[in-house]
Amino acid sequence: MFELFVAQLKWSWIQYKRYAHEIFGGVIALTVTFYGLFLSVGYIAGGTIRFGDRLDSVIVGYILWSLIIFIMNGVNATLQREAQVGTLEQLFISPFNVRKTLLLRAVSDLVFQFVVIGIVLIFIMAITGRWLAFSPVLILPLMTVVLGAYGLAFAIGSLTLIFKTAQQLAGILNFSLLFVLTIPTETWTGLQRYLGYLIPMTTGAGVMRDLMARQSGLDWIALGAAFLNGIVYFAIGMFLFRWSERETKRRGKLGGY
Numbered sequence: 001m002f003e004l005f006v007a008q009l010k011w012s013w014i015q016y017k018r019y020a021h022e023i024f025g026g027v028i029a030l031t032v033t034f035y036g037l038f039l040s041v042g043y044i045a046g047g048t049i050r051f052g053d054r055l056d057s058v059i060v061g062y063i064l065w066s067l068i069i070f071i072m073n074g075v076n077a078t079l080q081r082e083a084q085v086g087t088l089e090q091l092f093i094s095p096f097n098v099r100k101t102l103l104l105r106a107v108s109d110l111v112f113q114f115v116v117i118g119i120v121l122i123f124i125m126a127i128t129g130r131w132l133a134f135s136p137v138l139i140l141p142l143m144t145v146v147l148g149a150y151g152l153a154f155a156i157g158s159l160t161l162i163f164k165t166a167q168q169l170a171g172i173l174n175f176s177l178l179f180v181l182t183i184p185t186e187t188w189t190g191l192q193r194y195l196g197y198l199i200p201m202t203t204g205a206g207v208m209r210d211l212m213a214r215q216s217g218l219d220w221i222a223l224g225a226a227f228l229n230g231i232v233y234f235a236i237g238m239f240l241f242r243w244s245e246r247e248t249k250r251r252g253k254l255g256g257y
Contacts, residue, residue: 004096008108016112023116029227030066031123034059040048040126048252056130061182062122064205068149068181070113074106075153076170079160092245095168099241102157106150131214140223141211144204147230151237152200158237181205196223200233 016023035098038055079102082088093096125131156170185196186206197203204226 001119003102004101005076005108006054008101008105009111012112013104014106027035027116027119027123030120031127034062034124035127035199048247055128057184059124059128059130059132059181060122060209060212060245062178063117063124064145064201064208065178065181066120067113067117067176067203068145068152070117071146071149071169072156072174073104074109074159075102075150077225078102078105079157080167083160092249098245099154101177103150104155106153110146133215135211137218138208138211140218141204141207141226144223144226144230145201145208147227148201148204148233151230151233151235154234154241158240161241161244161248177201184209186210197229200229 003178006235042208079088082091091101094101121132157172159169180199180202183202184206185193185199185202186209188196196206203222207219210219210222
């Protein structure tokens with residue numbers, strides 16, 4: 001398994017190095033998009049708006065959304081590309097389990113995506129003048145968000161495996177997640193707070209906003225709920241992908257497009 005991860009890591013490095021202009025374009029696009037939203041809100045408010053820590057919270061949500069888009073598009077794009085070039089069947093008959101291969105490829109991509117997202121975050125903080133707080137404990141809520149993102153990625157991948165394309169659905173979900181990750185569910189009370197625990201990745205995002213934007217202490221109860229949320233969605237995604245794998249093979253459509 002370690003050898004497979006190293007191989008996937010080398011593959012990702014070759015891709016990033018060979019198509020460095022795509023990475024540069026992505027950094028510029030994500031930064032400009034956020035700055036455009038920032039200017040639009042200021043214009044609508046007439047220049048009198050005072051963001052306070054709300055802007056910091058929005059920055060955290062936007063950065064998480066950018067990271068999740070990379071994760072979700074990774075699994076979906078890999079399956080769709082393999083299907084289009086006719087090598088999807090080879091992926092399934094390799095000595096390694098296909099779910100393990102896709103997961104390790106996604107994790108290897110994540111290593112380089114962290115660098116890209118980090119650069120975008122630095123640019124956004126420099127433009128807005130809002131510098132977030134960083135702490136080693138951030139890795140814990142970030143893990144919960146990543147788990148949920150991989151769960152959704154494999155859920156969309158299961159549709160791609162069956163229908164060979166799910167671009168429209170993936171696009172709608174990507175933009176929907178922007179609102180999901182910027183909604184401050186951690187401030188909800190009563191029944192709404194419990195409903196917030198059911199939405200994918202929002203609990204972990206809320207813990208990260210508390211740590212980075214509000215400089216609050218780590219809420220272990222919320223972190224536990226975030227881990228439970230991430231694990232459940234990851235398990236659902238893997239279950240759906242395993243079912244779609246069996247169904248695709250049963251229909252004899254693994255090599256078709």
